[in-house]
Amino acid sequence: MPEAPTVRDFTITPAPGGVTAPQGFRSAAVHCGIKAAAGTLDLAIIAADAAVPAAGLFTTNLAQAAPVLVSKRHLSQTGGMARAIVVNSGCANACTGDQGLSDAARMAADLASALSCRPEHVLVASTGVIGVNLKMNKVSPGISGAAAALARGKGSETARAIMTTDPFAKEHAVTVHTARGPFTVGGTAKGSGMIEPNMATMLAFLTTDARVPPALLHRALKESARDTFNAITVDGECSTNDSLFAMASGASGVAIDEDAYPAFVEALLVVSKELALGIVRGGEGATKLVAVHVTDAATSDDARRVARTIANSPLVKTAIHGADPNWGRIVAAAGRSGVQFDVQRTTVRVGDVLLFEHGLPHDDAAPLAEEHLKGTDVRIDVSLGTGGRHEATIWTCDLSAEYVRINGAYRT
Amino acid sequence: MPEAPTVRDFTITPAPGGVTAPQGFRSAAVHCGIKAAAGTLDLAIIAADAAVPAAGLFTTNLAQAAPVLVSKRHLSQTGGMARAIVVNSGCANACTGDQGLSDAARMAADLASALSCRPEHVLVASTGVIGVNLKMNKVSPGISGAAAALARGKGSETARAIMTTDPFAKEHAVTVHTARGPFTVGGTAKGSGMIEPNMATMLAFLTTDARVPPALLHRALKESARDTFNAITVDGECSTNDSLFAMASGASGVAIDEDAYPAFVEALLVVSKELALGIVRGGEGATKLVAVHVTDAATSDDARRVARTIANSPLVKTAIHGADPNWGRIVAAAGRSGVQFDVQRTTVRVGDVLLFEHGLPHDDAAPLAEEHLKGTDVRIDVSLGTGGRHEATIWTCDLSAEYVRINGAYRT
Numbered sequence: 001m002p003e004a005p006t007v008r009d010f011t012i013t014p015a016p017g018g019v020t021a022p023q024g025f026r027s028a029a030v031h032c033g034i035k036a037a038a039g040t041l042d043l044a045i046i047a048a049d050a051a052v053p054a055a056g057l058f059t060t061n062l063a064q065a066a067p068v069l070v071s072k073r074h075l076s077q078t079g080g081m082a083r084a085i086v087v088n089s090g091c092a093n094a095c096t097g098d099q100g101l102s103d104a105a106r107m108a109a110d111l112a113s114a115l116s117c118r119p120e121h122v123l124v125a126s127t128g129v130i131g132v133n134l135k136m137n138k139v140s141p142g143i144s145g146a147a148a149a150l151a152r153g154k155g156s157e158t159a160r161a162i163m164t165t166d167p168f169a170k171e172h173a174v175t176v177h178t179a180r181g182p183f184t185v186g187g188t189a190k191g192s193g194m195i196e197p198n199m200a201t202m203l204a205f206l207t208t209d210a211r212v213p214p215a216l217l218h219r220a221l222k223e224s225a226r227d228t229f230n231a232i233t234v235d236g237e238c239s240t241n242d243s244l245f246a247m248a249s250g251a252s253g254v255a256i257d258e259d260a261y262p263a264f265v266e267a268l269l270v271v272s273k274e275l276a277l278g279i280v281r282g283g284e285g286a287t288k289l290v291a292v293h294v295t296d297a298a299t300s301d302d303a304r305r306v307a308r309t310i311a312n313s314p315l316v317k318t319a320i321h322g323a324d325p326n327w328g329r330i331v332a333a334a335g336r337s338g339v340q341f342d343v344q345r346t347t348v349r350v351g352d353v354l355l356f357e358h359g360l361p362h363d364d365a366a367p368l369a370e371e372h373l374k375g376t377d378v379r380i381d382v383s384l385g386t387g388g389r390h391e392a393t394i395w396t397c398d399l400s401a402e403y404v405r406i407n408g409a410y411r412t
Numbered sequence: 413m414p415e416a417p418t419v420r421d422f423t424i425t426p427a428p429g430g431v432t433a434p435q436g437f438r439s440a441a442v443h444c445g446i447k448a449a450a451g452t453l454d455l456a457i458i459a460a461d462a463a464v465p466a467a468g469l470f471t472t473n474l475a476q477a478a479p480v481l482v483s484k485r486h487l488s489q490t491g492g493m494a495r496a497i498v499v500n501s502g503c504a505n506a507c508t509g510d511q512g513l514s515d516a517a518r519m520a521a522d523l524a525s526a527l528s529c530r531p532e533h534v535l536v537a538s539t540g541v542i543g544v545n546l547k548m549n550k551v552s553p554g555i556s557g558a559a560a561a562l563a564r565g566k567g568s569e570t571a572r573a574i575m576t577t578d579p580f581a582k583e584h585a586v587t588v589h590t591a592r593g594p595f596t597v598g599g600t601a602k603g604s605g606m607i608e609p610n611m612a613t614m615l616a617f618l619t620t621d622a623r624v625p626p627a628l629l630h631r632a633l634k635e636s637a638r639d640t641f642n643a644i645t646v647d648g649e650c651s652t653n654d655s656l657f658a659m660a661s662g663a664s665g666v667a668i669d670e671d672a673y674p675a676f677v678e679a680l681l682v683v684s685k686e687l688a689l690g691i692v693r694g695g696e697g698a699t700k701l702v703a704v705h706v707t708d709a710a711t712s713d714d715a716r717r718v719a720r721t722i723a724n725s726p727l728v729k730t731a732i733h734g735a736d737p738n739w740g741r742i743v744a745a746a747g748r749s750g751v752q753f754d755v756q757r758t759t760v761r762v763g764d765v766l767l768f769e770h771g772l773p774h775d776d777a778a779p780l781a782e783e784h785l786k787g788t789d790v791r792i793d794v795s796l797g798t799g800g801r802h803e804a805t806i807w808t809c810d811l812s813a814e815y816v817r818i819n820g821a822y823r824t
Contacts, residue, residue, distance in 0.1 A: 063747035063755045095740055095755075097772040130740025131773040240744050314726070314811075315819055322820030328507055328542025332652050335475035343475045343507075360509040361543040400820075401813035407727055408734030408812075 010178045010263040012270055018155030018171025019046050021186035022209035024249025028149040029161035032142025034090035034128070034135060041161035043142040045111060046205055047084035047150055048249045051121045054082035055218035057225055059242035065094030066104040067124040068243060074108065074120040080214025083121040085205055085245055086111045086143060089162050089190070090128040091135075094240040103134045110140050114147035125203050125243045127164055127190060159188040162203055165406055166190050170278035176210075176267045178260065183210040183252040185267040191234065191279035204229060204244045204275055210264055211250035220256075220265050221246045228272035231304075232395045233311050234283035280395045285403030290320055290378040294334075295391040297384050302339045303392035306384065309337035310394075317399035320378055325369035327355040334382060345385030351378070422590045422675040424682055430567030430583025431458050433598035434621035436661025438562040441573035444554025446502035446540070446547060453573035455554040457523060458617055459496035459562055460661045463533045466494035467630035469637055471654035477506030478516040479536040480655060486520065486532040492626025495533040497617055497657055498523045498555060501574050501602070502540040503547075506652040515546045522552050526559035537615050537655045539576055539602060571600040574615055577818055578602050582690035588622075588679045590672065595622040595664040597679040603646065603691035616641060616656045616687055622676055623662035632668075632677050633658045640684035643716075644807045645723050646695035692807045697814030702732055702790040706746075707803040709796050714751045715804035718796065721749035722806075729811035732790055737781035739767040746794060757797030762790070 015021050029044040056075050058068050074082070086107050093100050108122035115122075126134075159169035173186035189204035212220070221244065229244055246268075248256075256264045281289045292311045297303035310316055313333040319326040327348045335343065348356040351372030353365045372378065378398075427433045441456040468487050470480050486494070498519050505512045520534035527534075538546075571581035585598035601616035624632070633656065641656055658680075660668075668676045693701045704723045709715035722728055725745040731738040739760045747755065760768040763784030765777045784790065790810075 061744060061747040062753065063743050092740075095743055095768065095771060095773060097770065130738075130744065131768070131775065240740075240747065314815070318816050318819035321816065324820065326542075328504075328652075331475050331507055332473060332542065335473040335652065341474065356507065356543070358509065359507060361507060363543065399816060401816045403726070404730050404733065404811060404813045404816060407730035408736065 008259070008262070010176050012174050012176050012267055015173040015175040015184050015186070017153070017173050018159055018186050018188045019205055019207045020152045020155040021173035022184040022207045022249060022251070024049050024209050024251030025207045026150040026152050027154045027158040028146040028151065029154065029157035030142050030146045030149070032145070033138035034088055041157060042090045043088045043139065043146055044158040044161035045084055045086050045146045045150060046158060046207065047115060048247055051081045051083045051117065052250060053212055053214040053217050053248045054080055054123065055214065055221045055246045056123065057221060057244045059239060061240050063095065063240045065092055065126060065241040066096055066100035067093055067126045068241060069101060070104040070108060071123045071125065071243060074123060077120045080218060081121060082123050082247055083115060083117040084111055085123045085125065087125040087162055087203060088139065089164050091126060091132055092128045092130045092241050093126040093134050094130045096131065096133050099133055103136055106136060107139060107143065110143040111147060114144055123245055127162065127203050127241055130240060155186065155188065162188065162190040164190065165284055167282045170275050170282065172271050172274040174267055174270050176263050178254065178263055180254045180260065181252065183208060183254040185271050187271045187275055189275035189279055191282055202229060202242050202279060206246040206268065206271060207249070209249045209252035210254050210256050212248040212256040212264065216256060216261065217246055217248050220261065220268055223265055224268035224272050228269060228276040231393060232276045232280045233308065234280060234397055277395060280397050283397040284406045285400040286397030287400055288320060288376050288378050288398045290380065290396045290398065291393055292380045292396065293391065293393045295381065295383045296386055296388060297390040298386045298388035300390045300392060303390045304394065306334050306337045306339050306382065307392050307394040309333050310380065310382065311396035314399055317396065320373060321398035321400050323370055323373040325350050325355060325366045325373060327361065330380060330382065331356060341384040341386050347383045347385065349381040420674070422588050424586050424588050424679055427585040427587040427596050427598070429565070429585050430571055430598050430600045431617055431619045432564045432567040433585035434596040434619045434661060434663070436461050436621050436663030437619045438564055439566045439570040440558040440561040440563065441566065441569035442554050442558045442561070445550035446500055453569060454502045455500045455551065455558055456570040456573035457496055457498050457558045457562060458570060458619065459527060460659055463493045463495045463529060464659055464661050465624055465626040465629050466492055466535065466657065466659045467626065467633045468535065469633060469656045471651060473652050475507065475652045477504055477538060477653040478508055478512035479505055479538045480653060481513060482516040482520060483535045483537065483655060486535060489532045492630060493533060494535050494659055495527060495529040496523055497535045497537065499537040499574055499615060500551065501576050503538060503544055504540045504542045504653050505538040505546050506542045508543065508545050511545055515548055518548060519551060519555065522555040523559060526556055535657055539574065539615055539653055542652060567598065567600065574600065574602040576602065577696055579694045582687050582694065584683050584686040586679055586682050588675050590666065590675055592666045592672065593664065595620060595666040597683050599683045599687055601687035601691055603694055614641060614654050614691060618658040618680065618683060620660045621662065621664035622660055622666050622668050624660040624668040624676065628668060628673065629658055629660050632673065632680055635677055636680035636684050640681060640688040643805060644688045644692050645720065646692060646809055689807055692809050695809035696818045697812040698809030699812055700732060700788050700790050700810045702792065702808045702810065703805055704792045704808065705803065705805045707793070707795045708798055708800060709802040710798045710800035712802045712804060715802045716806065718746050718749045718751050718794065719804050719806040721745050722792065722794065723808035726811055729808065732785060733810035733812050735782055735785040737762050737767060737778045737785060739773065742792060742794065743768060753796040753798050759795045759797065761793040
């Protein structure tokens with residue numbers, strides 16, 4: 001048997017569509033009545049043509065919502081296979097006790113019945129208000145209706161159906177061109193508060209028509225999430241419902257083995273980064289996307305921890321909102337991160353503008369930095385000067401009065 | 413020699429005044445020109461009649477301001493003795509390099525010269541913008557002028573002089589009546605952003621006319637700070653300048669030994685708690701004081717960590733601001749704190765209203781909880797139900813659009 005051709009050389013190009021861009025997937029979205037406003041999409045299905053390899057990453061919060069518990073159980077029962085994902089917005093089905101678990105299982109059973117598959121081949125995700133039970137008399141008919149409407153080319157409806165306070169829908173797809181032929185990776189995601197590293201109230205669904213065994217799919221998902229979905233923060237919160245799913249239909253015929261693995265991970269990274277940055281850009285009240293880049297740390301963990309502390313600092317985030325090049329707050333946040341470094345060797349740049357080094361400010365440069373901060377894409381670079389060469393980037397958004405307005409009146 | 417009478421029985425009554433309520437202390441406050449607005453007090457002195465036992469606790473931030481470094485050095489050189497404290501607002505003298513260190517030392521030397529004492533018997537504190545050098549041509553004459561104006565009964569001017577964005581001045585004093593006679597503890601403090609456990613941009617000065625050896629004073633200060641100044645948070649930030657000083661003149665003649673220690677600590681606790689809660693109540697943009705009380709934890713550290721995570725959660729703080737009894741956000745914050753517990757055994761109360769138990773909400777009680785949240789004093793009780801009996805309280809404030817406004821435009 002001839003070996004599969006090497007795919008170390010590959011190119012990645014954007015592809016139209018989102019979760020249904022890869023072959024072998026259909027989707028549908030309906031308004032079933034979970035959200036009050038008539039016509040607002042609140043339930044979606046993403047389905048493969050048969051049970052295919054699937055992987056999931058979930059919130060690290062101790063308080064895990066019913067759909068998270070059910071989806072974990074299903075992935076474990078099937079050894080990483082799934083036919084479809086059913087997702088609703090408007091109700092998180094979290095902190096809903098036994099009734100909630102039963103409702104989440106019922107969502108899977110309803111869809112399994114419509115697709116004639118096993119219930120454990122259905123994954124479930126929910127987002128919305130915590131502590132409220134699903135109106136199953138709306139949800140069940142919604143699932144039947146959506147299942148009957150499954151089609152390709154409905155990715156953007158699906159992207160809209162999973163939104164809560166998101167200001168815009170997020171979807172992306174790329175095609176990878178390899179010696180074995182092309183394959184496609186697509187996805188959609190929703191934010192937009194409770195976003196922090198380690199899966200926040202984020203739902204994201206990735207699809208590919210590459211042929212990937214479950215274990216390799218899980219490994220690739222974990223690797224690509226680390227520097228994308230797990231490297232963003234809106235407000236340092238971590239929700240009860242965060243879920244990231246990937247399904248691989250194999251419909252392209254392109255097999256992913258160790259040789260093709262880098263190409264596959266790269267495609268996952270490109271799509272995941274686009275979706276993750278979309279979540280931050282659409283963060284509640286956000287007006288700017290902020291990349292906090294920490295270099296010259298003793299370890300990767302140190303770099304990540306400093307970047308995360310800066311990215312979650314309310315004082316840094318409000319200063320950025322006000323276009324104030326307040327490097328002092330950046331230094332102070334780094335200093336309280338718990339990571340050891342010497343402030344005298346630390347440098348802080350906003351955009352390309354050096355604002356702090358040798359323990360002293362360059363205040364003459366402040367007007368230049370202020371110009372940079374007035375844009376919508378902000379970059380903060382902090383070198384810890386430890387002699388180590390580790391680095392990390394965390395993406396966040398600014399903190400505006402609009403965030404407070406949204407979250408002070410979310411339920412009322 | 414007869415033993416000192418036991419002071420296990422004591423009563424504590426409020427006393428008028430603040431830092432100069434105890435005998436043996438004078439203070440003065442002036443406008444020297446650090447702050448632009450004419451007449452705004454920006455420099456103060458608190459002085460004993462001679463060098464007396466003194467203790468200090470400082471920010472745990474790696475980036476420590478020049479006055480912090482100088483005060484630590486002085487306390488170490490003198491073994492815990494001080495004659496006076498000089499403090500300015502409007503400029504933090506932080507991240508100011510060698511010039512900053514020299515300026516902080518100069519402030520001590522200027523005051524020492526005016527009081528004819530050793531420079532190392534002067535403690536220095538600063539608060540305000542980071543990264544800007546002190547205008548020493550204003551500060552030095554300010555110190556001379558203030559030193560010449562030292563008097564009793566000027567505690568409230570001192571309390572005003574240390575304010576930055578604080579909406580009101582904070583001072584408090586109590587007299588402790590014991591079998592050995594009465595002694596008094598007084599103090600003043602300023603907030604009001606960058607407030608979190610472990611000394612945030614908080615300055616606080618405590619005085620007493622009890623006679624307390626330096627080591628015992630330090631121990632009592634540490635013990636009382638743990639449940640007061642170190643148990644508050646406004647925004648989870650920790651500044652470069654936090655300092656808490658205590659000075660004991662001994663002028664009352666009442667000696668504090670192990671027997672009298674509980675009475676002394678209790679008085680420190682009463683004054684410190686009043687000042688600490690004042691800092692939270694006056695937190696930037698705050699409209700409510702929130703007590704987060706966590707019980708039935710496996711360890712004290714666990715209780716504190718859960719309480720702190722809830723108290724720093726932007727989603728909890730914005731919900732409280734909007735009087736939304738959103739217990740789901742409280743459960744979610746506890747769940748991401750890193751502490752192990754069983755959500756099924758957790759109960760959440762807002763005010764006295766039970767909102768969550770056995771993994772389920774009591775939404776019928778939400779209107780009652782909403783009434784409680786409309787007040788200015790909010791209480792959140794979380795029982796972790798671990799079987800452990802440890803507890804902790806952290807005080808915080810709500811998060812309002814005003815916080816964003818203040819911090820987005822602090823320097824401009």
